[in-house]
Amino acid sequence: MKEQLHHRFTDEEVRELFVRYINKEIPACYIQTLLDIKRRRFFELLKAFRDNPDTFTLLPKNRERRRRIDTETEQHITKELIEEKRLIDDPEIPIRNYNYSFIRSELLRKYDQSVSVPTIIDRAKKLGYYQEHKKQKHHDREVLTRYSGELIQHDSSHHKFAPHSQEKWYLITSLDDHSRFMLYADLVPRETTWTHILALKEVIQNFGIPYAYYVDCHSIFRFVQGRDSLHYKHSIFTDDVDPQWKQVTRDLKIRVSYALSPQAKGKIERPYQWLQDHLVRRCSQDSITTIKDAREILREE
Numbered sequence: 001m002k003e004q005l006h007h008r009f010t011d012e013e014v015r016e017l018f019v020r021y022i023n024k025e026i027p028a029c030y031i032q033t034l035l036d037i038k039r040r041r042f043f044e045l046l047k048a049f050r051d052n053p054d055t056f057t058l059l060p061k062n063r064e065r066r067r068r069i070d071t072e073t074e075q076h077i078t079k080e081l082i083e084e085k086r087l088i089d090d091p092e093i094p095i096r097n098y099n100y101s102f103i104r105s106e107l108l109r110k111y112d113q114s115v116s117v118p119t120i121i122d123r124a125k126k127l128g129y130y131q132e133h134k135k136q137k138h139h140d141r142e143v144l145t146r147y148s149g150e151l152i153q154h155d156s157s158h159h160k161f162a163p164h165s166q167e168k169w170y171l172i173t174s175l176d177d178h179s180r181f182m183l184y185a186d187l188v189p190r191e192t193t194w195t196h197i198l199a200l201k202e203v204i205q206n207f208g209i210p211y212a213y214y215v216d217c218h219s220i221f222r223f224v225q226g227r228d229s230l231h232y233k234h235s236i237f238t239d240d241v242d243p244q245w246k247q248v249t250r251d252l253k254i255r256v257s258y259a260l261s262p263q264a265k266g267k268i269e270r271p272y273q274w275l276q277d278h279l280v281r282r283c284s285q286d287s288i289t290t291i292k293d294a295r296e297i298l299r300e301e
Helices: 011-022 028-035 039-051 061-067 071-089 100-111 117-127 193-207 244-251 262-285 291-300
Strands: 152-159 169-176 182-188 212-215 255-258
Touching: 011 028, 011 039, 028 039, 071 100, 071 117, 071 262, 100 117, 100 262, 152 193, 152 262, 169 193, 169 262, 169 291, 182 193, 182 291, 193 244, 244 255, 262 291
Parallel strands: 152 212, 212 255
Antiparallel strands: 152 169, 169 182
């Protein structure tokens, strides 16, 4: 199969041929034979050259559009990359990697500029804002679900979700393990048993009673004998009494499974990474400083 014309000749080479043709130094048939194109294609290219000799290109129109980015867009890409690096470098903010897809969406949202992710990555590499993706280890799932409502992954995280605020808040989330649908997400200034009971209540009122919940071994969810003693080596498998949250789930006949290792706990936390990353970035972009405004961003996400 014959290579496309722009792969065989440069724009400058074809420009020179057309200049010589216009000056009557070479005939059209010579150029057609050299470029291996038909008469119709020759005159299409000649017209394009005569209309815009300085910007003439052999690239197809769609490729040409993708390659040309105006100065203003280039500046906005650089600005967003600098903002990403600022978030990554701040140890108090839970952002560790560049999110080029988010930059693309922000360019469209804030400036109405459409730029492809590969183009943004290309600029990031040239400007030094690129990180190689670490090869992730494959984790076998401890729990496999067959239908929605069979297992709800419930978790909380404490971070500085709004970089322009001086406060850290708790993000409480509930996710259906089978459908990956986010059933509940809210920011609270303090984590208490009551905030988790309210989260459970909202999930049940909106979606019904699930079969089971999957949580970590936080004292809100599980009582562990000797947890706070420095002189007693406790066993995480001993449940002497049920905390209030556990009593509520027991009364509702909801089973509770616990993540008994950091690896298992990671299975709870990983699905929330996307939401957490977008929340932090949006709060930073919009200069959010209050939990009320951050909640509005969370609802949009």
